[in-house]
Amino acid sequence: MLNRILVTGAAGIVGRQLRPLLAPMAKTLRLADIAEIADASANEEVVTGDLADPAPVDAMVAGCDAIVHLGGVSTEQSWAKIRPANIDGIYHLYEAARRHGNPRIVFASSNHVVGFYGQDERLDNTATPRPDGLYGVSKCFGEAMASLYHDKFGVETAIVRIGSCFPEPANRRMLSTWFSAADFAALIHRCFTVPRLGCPVIYGVSDNEPVWWDNSRTRHLGWLPKDSSEKFRAKVEAAEPMPDRNDAIARYQGGKFTTDPIFED
Numbered sequence: 001m002l003n004r005i006l007v008t009g010a011a012g013i014v015g016r017q018l019r020p021l022l023a024p025m026a027k028t029l030r031l032a033d034i035a036e037i038a039d040a041s042a043n044e045e046v047v048t049g050d051l052a053d054p055a056p057v058d059a060m061v062a063g064c065d066a067i068v069h070l071g072g073v074s075t076e077q078s079w080a081k082i083r084p085a086n087i088d089g090i091y092h093l094y095e096a097a098r099r100h101g102n103p104r105i106v107f108a109s110s111n112h113v114v115g116f117y118g119q120d121e122r123l124d125n126t127a128t129p130r131p132d133g134l135y136g137v138s139k140c141f142g143e144a145m146a147s148l149y150h151d152k153f154g155v156e157t158a159i160v161r162i163g164s165c166f167p168e169p170a171n172r173r174m175l176s177t178w179f180s181a182a183d184f185a186a187l188i189h190r191c192f193t194v195p196r197l198g199c200p201v202i203y204g205v206s207d208n209e210p211v212w213w214d215n216s217r218t219r220h221l222g223w224l225p226k227d228s229s230e231k232f233r234a235k236v237e238a239a240e241p242m243p244d245r246n247d248a249i250a251r252y253q254g255g256k257f258t259t260d261p262i263f264e265d
Helices: 014-026 055-063 078-101 134-153 181-193 214-222 229-239 255-259
Strands: 002-008 026-033 044-048 066-069 103-110 157-162 201-204
Touching: 002 014, 002 055, 014 026, 044 055, 055 078, 066 078, 078 103, 078 134, 103 134, 103 181, 134 157, 134 229, 157 181, 181 201, 181 214, 201 214
Parallel strands: 002 026, 002 066, 026 044, 066 103, 103 157, 157 201
Antiparallel strands: none
8 A cells, every 4th residue: 555646637537436446555645636626535635736837736746655647638629728737737747756756657648649540450559649639749748758757767657548438438439448447447556566667658448349459568567457348339329320431430549539620719
């Protein structure tokens, strides 16, 4: 058991799912978000702060043994909205980690780093990024920061390219990208307990059929997903007609993100 795990973005969809699953891993979960968190339990402490501001980020990281970094903008937005948390914020986080003893980090990257690959392609963690929008570009930046701080300062990071971490898949595309919270929590546990983590890229996806991503190069971590989207297939297929094969949601791994414009404020 660790002493204290920092969870940034703890008020978000993924953070709320993970909190009860991470609780057994540490004496204290430090929950950080720009939004208010009013339901903290006995082993949770809450800090409020903006990732774009280095001072509160430094305070978030101080005294933590490990970090689950979920914070930031998680949808396609204008650059002005993406940059503060996803660009400046990731720099502030890694600088704080460097100053406070190099805690291990699980960085929530995204499948949108490789969103312009086709759904008929199978990718491993050596695939060249092909981001499908500015959000995906910001996650490419985060992955590069993780690599830099590992090579230069020894900060170990698991770069997790999350597919779709929701209680259940909402559409046909998510039947391939769904990532259960239980599988994510099990991955986090392995990342914080293996003797040597390094800086691997891991696709955050459950044992779905079909799946577009190959994690065979990271099997040394000892993690294999146990959940599958198949139990939701009938429900999803009944609710959503089969899209045209030339539609972005059926053609590209990033789905509709590939058709979003460059948003302006």
